[in-house]
Amino acid sequence: MSKPTCDCTTAMAQLWDYLDEELTEERYEMVKEHLANCAHCLPHAEFAQGFLSALGRCRHAGQMPEGVRHAVMDALKREGLV
């Protein structure tokens, strides 16, 4: 049986769940496989991953300043991720 694959829309729709590791193993592998082979989606995934780790750091450091939060949300909107 060949590996399940998905298109960009499907991969992006599942990106956040993928990064949160909330997908089933099959779906996780499917998105991972797509990202590894797709020059279009990989930068989005890296951006989102960086965003999540920045959020994690802010959570530890205290509060994210309002201006930073807005800048991040604007950037996410430009990327089409929210």
Ligand SMILES: [Zn+2]
């Ligand atoms: Zn793609």
